[in-house]
Amino acid sequence: MEQGTYLQGKYQLVEKKNLAKNTYDFTIAAKEMAELAEAGQFVHLRVEGFMLRRPISICEIDRSAGTLRIVFEVRGEGTKQLAKINEGEFVDVLGPLGRGFTLLPANQSVIAVGGGIGVPPMLETAKHYQKNATVIIGFRSANAVILNDDFKACGNDVMLCTDDGTMGAKGFVTQALHKRLMEGHADMIYACGPHAMLKGVVELANEFGVPCEVSLEERMGCGVGACLVCACKTVKNGEEYYAHVCKDGPVFPAEEVIFE
Missing domain, CATH: 2.10.240.10 (Dihydroorotate dehydrogenase, electron transfer subunit)
Structure with missing residues (x-):
């Protein structure tokens, strides 16, 4: 897709779920946008009463259904207002925007690392590789865990970490990444999450000589x-x-x- 090709319009919210405390899952009917979208891109949503749009990563693209899925956390007044939109209502969307991840042939071995709200953009990326992707996702505790089952449904090998050990392994994603890299070769590492996490992931990628792409928030x-x-x-x-x-x-x- 040519960089800079994007659309803007009002699109219907066809499904809304509450995935965890303050974390919402929207499926939006946007056929033309879904055709253009790539893993790792984002959309910009207009929220009633706010001048600036809210950028939210694309979690999943379903071209056959003509839908885009986004998952976001309520962090301020804008996203709080956004979370009030109900199924059947329309959302003002600008997108798809930005540069996405470089997808290799699906038989390559890759690692996708996500921390907190950096986990959603990893889903469309990991889905491409199915069983050839190791997905390492980290959250504060069990009540913040999202999309674990979605990755498993894609056939990905999932390593789940929580800071307090209430679900999965206790510790940080970087510890799990080190373990996975010790076990064998990877052709690419993809990562999205907090700055400190990305820094640690990049250091490990360098140490093991694996190409790496990071998504910045x-x-x-x-x-x-x-x-x-x-x-x-x-x-x-x-x-x-x-x-x-x-x-x-x-x-x-x-x-x-x-x-x-």
């Missing part, structure tokens, strides 16, 4: 690269520069990101 203004709200420090050909997460990302090759 930043506050956004316009979503199409016209404002400078979501600038992040990157490096290309030895030159440091500020990239736009919304347009140049949200996915970047790990070696281009400067983790302060």
Whole structure:
């Protein structure tokens, strides 16, 4: 898809679920948008009463049904308002936006690492590889766990971690990633989550010599690269520069990101 091809319109919310405390799952009927969308991209939603749109990662793309699935956490007044939209109502969506993940042939062995609300964009990515993807997902505790069964339904090998050990293995995703890398080769690592987690994932990717792509989360203004709200420090050909997460990302090759 040509970078920068996106649509804007009002699309119907066809299914709404509450996955965990303050975490909502929307399926939106947007046939043309689903045709264009790629794993790792995002949509920008207009919320009644708020000037700035809210960027939310695409969790799943169903081209045959003509739907996009998004999963988001209520973090402020905007997402609180968004969560009040009901099935049958319409959502103002701009998308698909940004640069997604680079998908390799499906028989390659990959690792997808997600932390907290960085887990949803991993689903469409891991689905492509089915049994050839190891999915490592981490949450604060059992009551925050989402999409575990969805990954398993895709045939992925799932390693679940919680900070407090209430579900899965106790510890961080980086510990599980180290264990998986010790066990065998991987052709690519994909990651999305908190900054500290991404830094740790990239260090391990470097240590084991595995290519890595990271999806960055930043506050956004316009979503199409016209404002400078979501600038992040990157490096290309030895030159440091500020990239736009919304347009140049949200996915970047790990070696281009400067983790302060």
